[in-house]
Amino acid sequence: MYWDVKVVRPKPDYQLYVEIEDGRKGLFDMKPYLEHGVFRELKNMNYFNQVGIFFGAVTWPHEQDIAPETLIDEMQIIAEEPE
Numbered sequence: 001m002y003w004d005v006k007v008v009r010p011k012p013d014y015q016l017y018v019e020i021e022d023g024r025k026g027l028f029d030m031k032p033y034l035e036h037g038v039f040r041e042l043k044n045m046n047y048f049n050q051v052g053i054f055f056g057a058v059t060w061p062h063e064q065d066i067a068p069e070t071l072i073d074e075m076q077i078i079a080e081e082p083e
Contacts, residue, residue, distance in 0.1 A: 003068045004056025010049045026075030
């Protein structure tokens with residue numbers, strides 16, 4: 001689908017660089033989620049860095065996920081990936 005995530009990379013300070021199938025690029029801040037339920041595990045930076053994509057959604061090995069709709073609604077749109 002055009003809103004599926006096609007690229008995700010972890011960045012410092014619990015940020016995710018995301019590219020959506022429709023061409024949008026942005027940074028998604030995970031910090032607001034880190035104190036809630038299953039997302040607490042993401043405070044471990046080694047685990048946070050294991051982020052991947054499964055069926056167009058951002059996921060981690062223990063089944064935490066962020067839906068593409070949430071990413072699109074909350075990400076900060078940028079022109080290119082920060083270093």
